[in-house]
Amino acid sequence: MTVDNILTVDVEDWFHICGVENHIPLTDLSHLESRVTYNTLKILDILSRKGVKATFFILGFVAKRHPDLIKHIQNAGHEIATHGYSHCQVYTMTPITFRKDLKKSVEVISHITNCPIKGFRAPEWSIRDDSLWALDILQQEGFVYDSSMAPLHIIGNPKYKKTPHVLNLDQGQIWEVPPLVGTTPLVNFPLGGGWGLRTFPYSLIRNAIRKLNNQDHPALVFLHPREFDYNNPHLRLPLVKRFVLNAGLESTEKRLARLLNDFNFTTMSDALTHQAS
Numbered sequence: 001m002t003v004d005n006i007l008t009v010d011v012e013d014w015f016h017i018c019g020v021e022n023h024i025p026l027t028d029l030s031h032l033e034s035r036v037t038y039n040t041l042k043i044l045d046i047l048s049r050k051g052v053k054a055t056f057f058i059l060g061f062v063a064k065r066h067p068d069l070i071k072h073i074q075n076a077g078h079e080i081a082t083h084g085y086s087h088c089q090v091y092t093m094t095p096i097t098f099r100k101d102l103k104k105s106v107e108v109i110s111h112i113t114n115c116p117i118k119g120f121r122a123p124e125w126s127i128r129d130d131s132l133w134a135l136d137i138l139q140q141e142g143f144v145y146d147s148s149m150a151p152l153h154i155i156g157n158p159k160y161k162k163t164p165h166v167l168n169l170d171q172g173q174i175w176e177v178p179p180l181v182g183t184t185p186l187v188n189f190p191l192g193g194g195w196g197l198r199t200f201p202y203s204l205i206r207n208a209i210r211k212l213n214n215q216d217h218p219a220l221v222f223l224h225p226r227e228f229d230y231n232n233p234h235l236r237l238p239l240v241k242r243f244v245l246n247a248g249l250e251s252t253e254k255r256l257a258r259l260l261n262d263f264n265f266t267t268m269s270d271a272l273t274h275q276a277s
Contacts, residue, residue: 003213004274006177006220007054007265008147009043010121011036011062011073014226014233016087017245018124033233036062037069039225044076046253050260054078055268057121057147060085060105067112074113079267081119082109089126090134090148099137106141119268121222122148125179128156135176136169145175145272147220151188152181158188163217164275175272180219182208193222197255198248205255209263218271221259227252 013036047054056073058080063070074080085105090098106117120143127134127148138146150156164177180192182204190196191205209219226232227249237245259265 002264003216003218004264004266004271005209005213005218006268006271007047007052008121008220008222008268009040009054009056010059010083010222010224011040011056011069012059012083012087012123012224012226013062014229016059016061016123017235017237017241018087018089018126030065034065035229035232036225037066039228040069040073042228042253043223043225044073044078046256046260047078048076052260052265053267053270054265055081055119057081057083057119058105058109059083059087060101060108061087063105063108063112070109070112074115079119079269080109080113080115080117081121081268082106082117083121084123087123089124090122091126091128091131093131095133095137098134099141102137102141116142118142118144120146120148122146125150125152125155135167135174136171139169139172139174143174145177145268147177147179147268149176149178150181150190151178152190153187162188163212163215164220164272177220177268177272179222180205180208180212192220194224195244195247197221197223198227198251202255202258205259206262209259213263218275219263221265223252223256 013034015032056078082105085101120138125148149160151158151160151162166173167176181188182191191208212219
């Protein structure tokens with residue numbers, strides 16, 4: 001039986017970069033050129049030509065500025081979830097500010113779509129050991145799934161599970177869906193999105209997906225609109241940030257095309273329905 005993998009898009013603008021407040025003060029964001037519509041439409045066109053549906057994690061900031069884009073995504077048949085409102089790492093927030101940011105994003109997005117929001121992804125996969133309290137808040141606010149815990153060093157914990165699973169919380173349950181990672185005896189490495197998807201050998205990514213699919217597990221792939229843009233405005237950023245953001249950008253569309261040719265993809269909710277059955 002063929003496994004449907006999970007394709008997701010974090011709908012944020014080119015300047016939504018965690019940890020660079022010294023270079024892009026948060027108060028300046030509304031004055032910066034927006035390129036998110038142009039680049040998201042590129043992704044929508046690719047998916048339309050392949051007949052693939054995905055889950056779009058919408059940043060509330062973007063939804064407020066570009067409601068027509070969100071309606072366009074919805075009208076194309078894709079699933080709408082939230083990426084929060086202000087693109088702040090969860091572990092930099094308090095439970096009170098996180099809940100406020102979350103509810104603000106849901107209010108803006110659901111007003112546009114007139115549909116309930118069932119899924120959340122934290123900026124920079126930032127639900128980790130010091131912010132696990134956020135999972136309880138998500139469950140309390142009625143979310144069905146989260147996709148914010150990376151089984152990787154630095155941004156997460158390599159001991160986190162690598163396949164979709166149900167978390168039992170104090171007041172209920174929530175699905176957790178991690179990104180695709182590669183494994184070695186010493187370290188896990190990112191394959192499902194970002195610089196890893198763009199720069200590691202495609203054969204490595206393909207084999208990792210096949211391994212999961214052979215065990216009847218879906219692989220999760222994630223994309224960002226800025227990765228489809230060769231003309232992102234230039235910023236003076238630390239070397240590591242520049243690498244993470246820009247390494248292999250020219251390969252993004254080719255990688256996505258190969259993935260869509262080699263594997264089946266669907267939305268988060270559809271994939272989890274299969275996992276639960």
